[in-house]
Amino acid sequence: MPPGTRQIGIFLFDHFEELDAVGPYEVFGAWSTRAPEDGWSVRTMSMGGVEVRGANGLVIRPDEDAQHVGHLDVLVYPGGKGTRALLANRDHLEWVRSMRASVPLLASVCTGSLVLAAAGLLTGRPATTHWASLDYLASLDPTIDVRRDARFVDDGDTVTSAGVSAGIDMALHLVGRLASPERAREVRHLIEYDPAPPF
Amino acid sequence: MPPGTRQIGIFLFDHFEELDAVGPYEVFGAWSTRAPEDGWSVRTMSMGGVEVRGANGLVIRPDEDAQHVGHLDVLVYPGGKGTRALLANRDHLEWVRSMRASVPLLASVCTGSLVLAAAGLLTGRPATTHWASLDYLASLDPTIDVRRDARFVDDGDTVTSAGVSAGIDMALHLVGRLASPERAREVRHLIEYDPAPPF
Numbered sequence: 001m002p003p004g005t006r007q008i009g010i011f012l013f014d015h016f017e018e019l020d021a022v023g024p025y026e027v028f029g030a031w032s033t034r035a036p037e038d039g040w041s042v043r044t045m046s047m048g049g050v051e052v053r054g055a056n057g058l059v060i061r062p063d064e065d066a067q068h069v070g071h072l073d074v075l076v077y078p079g080g081k082g083t084r085a086l087l088a089n090r091d092h093l094e095w096v097r098s099m100r101a102s103v104p105l106l107a108s109v110c111t112g113s114l115v116l117a118a119a120g121l122l123t124g125r126p127a128t129t130h131w132a133s134l135d136y137l138a139s140l141d142p143t144i145d146v147r148r149d150a151r152f153v154d155d156g157d158t159v160t161s162a163g164v165s166a167g168i169d170m171a172l173h174l175v176g177r178l179a180s181p182e183r184a185r186e187v188r189h190l191i192e193y194d195p196a197p198p199f
Numbered sequence: 200m201p202p203g204t205r206q207i208g209i210f211l212f213d214h215f216e217e218l219d220a221v222g223p224y225e226v227f228g229a230w231s232t233r234a235p236e237d238g239w240s241v242r243t244m245s246m247g248g249v250e251v252r253g254a255n256g257l258v259i260r261p262d263e264d265a266q267h268v269g270h271l272d273v274l275v276y277p278g279g280k281g282t283r284a285l286l287a288n289r290d291h292l293e294w295v296r297s298m299r300a301s302v303p304l305l306a307s308v309c310t311g312s313l314v315l316a317a318a319g320l321l322t323g324r325p326a327t328t329h330w331a332s333l334d335y336l337a338s339l340d341p342t343i344d345v346r347r348d349a350r351f352v353d354d355g356d357t358v359t360s361a362g363v364s365a366g367i368d369m370a371l372h373l374v375g376r377l378a379s380p381e382r383a384r385e386v387r388h389l390i391e392y393d394p395a396p397p398f
Binding site (some may be wrong): 017019022023025029030032033042044049051054055056058059060061062063066069073092107110123131151157162163164165166168169172173175181184185188189190191192193194196197199 | 216217218221222224225228229231238241242243250253254255256257258259260261262267274309329330350355361362363364365367368372374375380383384387388389390391393395396397398
């Protein structure tokens with residue numbers, strides 16, 4: 001990787017929701033593979049670098065230990081039922097706050113925003129989450145301006161998205177913001193993202 | 200897993216495209232987790248059961264050895280640049296034909312259909328693939344009725360889909376076909392699949 005490459009880290013944990021993480025991973029991976037001249041790369045990480053098992057059972061071996069990951073430009077925090085334990089874990093919330101202090105852009109997918117809220121990072125800010133957790137998000141911090149109908153909410157250094165598949169849309173938005181609308185359209189074309197839900 | 204559970208296997212290999220596999224995995228996983236009474240489950244497999252690394256670098260440890268997987272009701276074959284080696288591998292094509300003989304439904308995503316074509320399984324049939332490989336698909340077997348504009352093509356015991364993200368639409372279609380349209384709508388709602396590409 002050339003020096004100066006900007007780093008996107010996707011944090012994984014037991015019972016993360018698979019598409020929450022792999023949707024953005026695909027978008028950022030297709031971007032970095034197709035346009036290395038843009039100077040971005042994506043990798044996965046977990047606490048201790050240990051293997052994690054997703055909410056539906058998928059086993060991923062992360063690239064790195066999240067506690068020794070070095071500089072990140074973007075941290076993606078996916079959702080999944082595993083967030084319930086993490087948002088009650090003080091040490092973990094302390095780590096999330098330490099990432100906030102060093103990472104310019106935090107981006108959550110689905111119920112990942114519950115952990116950001118529990119860490120106190122969404123106070124007084126607009127944010128969203130999976131439709132089934134909107135009330136829970138509001139209960140974690142009543143000062144949050146919960147955007148119930150948003151696909152994603154870009155609040156500058158913090159971007160939150162709605163449930164699961166919304167992470168794909170949020171990631172494309174970030175490619176447009178971090179590179180250009182043209183690059184985002186190119187990535188969209190590469191992953192043939194012309195969705196046509198049959199139901 | 201209760202006896203009689205029907206099995207969906209997702210075949211993984213080095214340089215598979217991550218979302219090709221994980222899109223359907225999420226759809227089928229959300230289905231089986233939410234509606235165990237339907238009696239379906241999903242798992243991943245690779246040759247020898249070994250860890251595989253995706254085209255963008257994601258490392259997955261599959262659940263099983265594809266050569267000793269037992270009965271499958273559905274086999275999902277994703278695409279990715281790794282298909283180029285597989286479609287030229289005689290032993291692998293023999294394995295694919297053996298799966299055809301025992302698995303009622305083969306479903307490919309993206310360039311996975313190139314391998315089915317090379318194995319002779321698409322002769323005289325309608326099929327599709329990633330937009331950049333449509334001509335290649337036709338060249339592998341000129342008798343294929345290549346559907347250039349289809350999101351997916353359901354030809355009964357064989358379903359092929361367009362590139363990468365199209366696997367999500369194909370998988371939802373299969374939930375509708377194997378369970379019911381109501382169940383497919385429920386799964387779609389669970390994964391909040393109301394796509395809104397920002398570019």
